[in-house]
Amino acid sequence: MSGSAHPVGLSIREGTKVYPGTVALKEVDFDLRMGAVNVLVGENGAGKSTMMKVIAGVEQLTSGRVEMDGHEVNFHSTDDAEHHGIGIVFQELNLFPNLTVSENIFMAHEKTRLGIDIDAEAQRAETRALMRRLEHDIDPDTLVGDLKVGQQQIVEIAKSLSRDARILILDEPTSALSNAEVEILFRVIEELKAEGVGIVYISHRLEELIRVGDHITVLRDGVITGAQSMEGVDIPWIVRNMIGESSKDFAKEIDHPFGEEALRIEDMRLADSSGGFAVDGVSLSLRQGEILGIYGLMGAGRTELLEAIIGRHHHVTGDVWVHGEKMGKPRVADRIAKGLALIPEDRKHDGLVQILSIRENMTLSSVGAFTHGIHMDLEGERSRVADFVKRMVIKIASPENPVSALSGGNQQKVVISKALMTGPRVLLMDEPSRGIDIGAKAEVFRVMRQLAAEGLGIVFVTSDLEEVLSLSDRIIVMSNGRITGEFSKEEVTETKLVTASAVGHAPDRAERETA
Numbered sequence: 253m254s255g256s257a258h259p260v261g262l263s264i265r266e267g268t269k270v271y272p273g274t275v276a277l278k279e280v281d282f283d284l285r286m287g288a289v290n291v292l293v294g295e296n297g298a299g300k301s302t303m304m305k306v307i308a309g310v311e312q313l314t315s316g317r318v319e320m321d322g323h324e325v326n327f328h329s330t331d332d333a334e335h336h337g338i339g340i341v342f343q344e345l346n347l348f349p350n351l352t353v354s355e356n357i358f359m360a361h362e363k364t365r366l367g368i369d370i371d372a373e374a375q376r377a378e379t380r381a382l383m384r385r386l387e388h389d390i391d392p393d394t395l396v397g398d399l400k401v402g403q404q405q406i407v408e409i410a411k412s413l414s415r416d417a418r419i420l421i422l423d424e425p426t427s428a429l430s431n432a433e434v435e436i437l438f439r440v441i442e443e444l445k446a447e448g449v450g451i452v453y454i455s456h457r458l459e460e461l462i463r464v465g466d467h468i469t470v471l472r473d474g475v476i477t478g479a480q481s482m483e484g485v486d487i488p489w490i491v492r493n494m495i496g497e498s499s500k501d502f503a504k505e506i507d508h509p510f511g512e513e514a515l516r517i518e519d520m521r522l523a524d525s526s527g528g529f530a531v532d533g534v535s536l537s538l539r540q541g542e543i544l545g546i547y548g549l550m551g552a553g554r555t556e557l558l559e560a561i562i563g564r565h566h567h568v569t570g571d572v573w574v575h576g577e578k579m580g581k582p583r584v585a586d587r588i589a590k591g592l593a594l595i596p597e598d599r600k601h602d603g604l605v606q607i608l609s610i611r612e613n614m615t616l617s618s619v620g621a622f623t624h625g626i627h628m629d630l631e632g633e634r635s636r637v638a639d640f641v642k643r644m645v646i647k648i649a650s651p652e653n654p655v656s657a658l659s660g661g662n663q664q665k666v667v668i669s670k671a672l673m674t675g676p677r678v679l680l681m682d683e684p685s686r687g688i689d690i691g692a693k694a695e696v697f698r699v700m701r702q703l704a705a706e707g708l709g710i711v712f713v714t715s716d717l718e719e720v721l722s723l724s725d726r727i728i729v730m731s732n733g734r735i736t737g738e739f740s741k742e743e744v745t746e747t748k749l750v751t752a753s754a755v756g757h758a759p760d761r762a763e764r765e766t767a
Contacts, residue, residue: 258285258466261450262307262338262419267316269302269474271657274649276302278474279316283467284419286450289441291465291482293454294494295691297647297659299474300454301343304421307452308340309333337418341408341425343454343660344600349397354379356396357411382410387436398525400551401428401598409437420444421452424660426460427686428597430549430715438464456690458487470494494690510725511540513576514709515561515592515678520570522553522560522733530556531568532733538678538709543700545724546713548753553733554713555597558680561711562594563587575677588617591677595667595684597713603667604655611637611651613666618673640669645695661692668696672703679703681712685719697723717746729753 262284269277277299284290284307294300305311306318309327317324320336327333330340347356354375363374379392388406396404405428412420426434441451441464455461461468468485470478470493478493515538522531531553538544548554560568563582572579574590596602604613614637615622622633637651644665648658655666664684671679684700685693700723704710714720720727727744729737729752737752 258288260284261286261320263319264303264306264313265317265319267303267306267313267318269299269306269311270314272649276474277306277313280471280474280476282469282476282479284450284452285467286418287445287448288466289445289451289453289464291453291455291461291468292471293456293458293461293468293490294471295661297473297662298471298494300471301423301659302474303471304340304423304452304454307333307419308338308421310340334415334417337416338421339412339415339417339419340421341412341423343424343427345401345404345408347396347404347408350395352393352395353390353399353407354392356407357382357414359411361415378414379410382413385413386410386440388433402430402433402551405429406433409440413440417449419450419452421454423454424456425453426455426457428683430551432549434460456685456693458490458690461490462486491690508541508705510542511707514538514540514542514574515711516571516573517561518571518573520557520560520568520572522556522565522568524556524733529553529733531560534570534730534733534735536728536735538711540707540709541704542725543704543710543712543723545720545727546711546730547715547717547720547727547749548713548730549715551732552730552753554730555682556733557730558594558682558711558713561587561680562592588674588676591675592680593617593671593674593676593678594680595671595682597682597686599660599664599667599686603670604663606654606656608655609652610641610646610648610655610658610666613655614640614651614669615673617670618675621673636673640673644669644699665692665696668699676708678709678711681710683714684712685714685716717749720749721746 260283264280264282267277267280268275280303282303292300302311306313309330309332312328318327319325325336348359357379358375363371365371376392383390386406386409390403390406396407399407405425409425425437429437444451453464462482462485465482467481468479469476470490472494517534517536520531520534521529524530534557546554559565561572563584563586566582568582574592577590579587579590605616611634615633622629634651641648641651646662646665648662655663658666668684684696700710721744725741727739727749728735729749731753737748739748
């Protein structure tokens with residue numbers, strides 16, 4: 253559809269945003285069109301989130317101006333932006349885990365009876381309606397902390413929908429969603445477009461951008477390098493404008509032989525709150541230098557499996573061996589000491605301490621290596637951190653800055669560095685590319701291949717077909733807590749993976765022997 257069919261509802265003109273040590277935006281001119289999806293793409297640290305925070309009132313421009321309907325506006329807070337009809341769904345979820353779904357959705361704009369007390373039943377009723385619209389059966393009275401990350405993402409989207417925003421900013425809205433949930437979101441987006449809502453859509457999934465977008469803006473190092481309608485735009489065009497390269501180049505293999513068995517799991521079971529099993533009789537093995545991909549949809553039990561291996565759940569049953577040594581009772585510290593390391597799916601809550609510096613976060617799991625008696629070798633710590641900043645290509649002004657100041661992709665690289673600093677023999681990675689742009693993916697995946705070539709065994713979980721096919725030496729598929737397929741890289745296909753992930757349950761050993 254032509255630009256004239258989508259009127260401009262908000263503009264940034266000559267927008268510049270300066271932080272200590274870095275210029276996040278450099279004189280950008282941006283038009284947000286109504287009744288359309290405005291795709292915003294760029295590497296981590298390119299300035300996307302900064303520009304959206306300016307529009308949402310979280311940050312203010314250092315210089316330049318924001319205009320709505322031809323008039324200059326100044327958003328000094330999120331309340332100012334919300335008053336002008338702007339809503340945002342942040343990549344890092346902004347929810348209260350100890351409150352219910354309905355309480356989160358109506359936080360700060362509660363429904364009241366005569367302005368006196370909160371009408372909880374009305375809030376629950378509207379929450380149910382929002383969940384029906386989003387095709388999810390989530391109880392309004394469920395504590396958000398009890399929901400999985402994908403369900404929390406749905407709650408965050410429902411929270412913005414409840415405010416009837418004229419402009420809705422979606423920052424990586426599908427990063428934790430299953431394929432079915434993504435389709436639901438796209439249907440909701442079409443409804444919002446038909447109602448004239450202007451949508452800003454940020455994602456690193458390039459095929460997704462081409463499918464959903466009407467207009468595209470590409471940022472690189474705080475500068476807009478491309479802006480046009482989506483007509484004629486393809487992935488090579490996006491990549492050229494993002495990083496100046498025409499190839500993803502993240503799947504190059506480093507040929508090497510596999511060593512001895514690095515990890516073995518026998519009959520692992522983990523009960524869930526519903527009386528069933530989140531992990532149901534899983535057995536697997538991993539060799540030195542091997543990358544084992546675990547593919548499956550949300551709720552398949554993949555995350556719970558990695559958490560059980562690292563010792564997070566005390567009520568898990570089954571046996572774990574690391575390099576032939578049988579592990580004792582599940583204790584995270586013991587498992588780390590024996591050579592296991594986990595990169596969690598939710599880096600904000602499980603991987604980082606937001607109030608600490610980049611340096612302190614990076615050495616958090618290996619601080620003992622820099623401790624001598626009652627003293628710390630701060631110079632050695634700083635040197636080690638500098639090595640990893642260079643190795644992982646982490647974009648920082650100073651390692652003493654708070655980790656919360658980094659972009660999502662750079663935060664992820666800090667989490668990976670923290671795990672590698674423990675000197676693991678087996679690395680468990682849960683959705684390692686979640687919220688990471690194409691350039692950062694290339695860096696992370698090259699590191700994974702290099703580590704495997706050095707003899708590290710890697711188990712990584714992903715819901716991205718391209719990633720699991722490109723990176724894995726062997727692939728296991730999970731569904732409903734059980735292994736429903738296992739494939740070598742020579743025999744695997746997308747069809748086989750998708751088919752196995754849709755299976756209700758795998759045959760048990762007796763069934764396989766009978767067959």
